[in-house]
Amino acid sequence: MNQTVEELAAFLSLPHKIVITMHRDPDADALGSSLGWGRYLSKKGHEVTIISPTDYSANLRWLPGMEDVLIYENGTQQAICKKKIDQAELICCLDFSVLSRLKDLGKVVQDAGAIKMMIDHHLEPEHFAKWMIWDTQAAATAQLVFALIKELEPGVLVKDLIDEKQAQCLYAGIMTDTGSFRHPNVTPDVHLAVADLMLAGLDTSRIHRLIYDNAPLSRLQFLGYVLSQKLIVLPEFRTAYMVLTEAELARFNSSTGETEGIVNYGLQVENVVMSALFIERKGEVKISFRSVGTFSVRDLASGHFSGGGHKNASGGRSELSITDTVNKFLSILPEQKEALLSVD
Secondary structure, three states: OOHHHHHHHHHHOOOOEEEEEEOOOOOHHHHHHHHHHHHHHHHOOOEEEEEEOOOOOHHHOOOOOHHHOEEOOOHHHHHHHHHHHHHOOEEEEEOOOOHHHHOOHHHHHHHOOOEEEEEEOOOOOOOOOOEEEEOOOOOOHHHHHHHHHHHHOOOOOHHHHOOHHHHHHHHHHHHHHOOOOOOOOOOHHHHHHHHHHHOOOOOHHHHHHHHHOOOOHHHHHHHHHHHHHHOEEEHHHOEEEEEEOHHHHHHOOOOOOOOOOHHHHHHHOOOOOEEEEEEEEOOEEEEEEEEOOOOOHHHHHHHHOOOEEOOOEEEEEEOOOHHHHHHHHHHHHHHHHHHHHOOO
């Protein structure tokens, strides 16, 4: 047990008021790791509150414990969130490494007097936390949470440590952040963790179905529109991109999270190395980048669009108009051409 985990174990030996939070627009790893960690802490006798900075996708509402998750941007819950953070003795920050990923909640967490803890696998973290469980080699934050729980409970069998509800949450995080176990971040440790989680009685096919095969008809119609009308391929740059305006989102009544995963379709086009999705929403442009092989979209996102993430999966934001943002992206491609063309 390393020193950080020893200190954490000593702190957790007595009951505390603990807040768990995650990045804005949380995905299955952010929510799954938070719920899995929160359930562990609750079983240890702590008073746990889980707060999401923003709303989340409808296909994640089935995760055990979601009914208790507070949403900071929800006006009726914001005061409760602030009170819980003000009373907290520990704030656990999961699946993000910079406070700006919390949107408006970031300043509240930064100013809070509680001890901060980070559990994350993204690059270039801010050093705002006293305790950092941080490993960029981990496929998912849920994988780190599972490893941490085991380290905090040496000698305890996994089947006695993780119940089925926890396993569902952690498995959802690992499955989605590995692209259903097809991304290069899948290691033997990932499969070993999943094997342990399955001892809790997981129905893995059900979890996959609830996340990926549980969309309203309008979402499939929206996806059909995007792929048939909005997908642009630039063969000379081995790049595909899609642009969605606020008007288009409103036309299909697209809610938070319904654009999740659409960017990946660009990589299914023959010879495409990078895919980008630009979404105009609430006065800003959210950008998702995906790539294959050696091309780093993290460098592109961090260098030009105030973003970051992983080498092959990153995001960014722009306060320019949607048109100016896309034009900026297109103007950058010539300087990236050699790197794009060199990918095997």
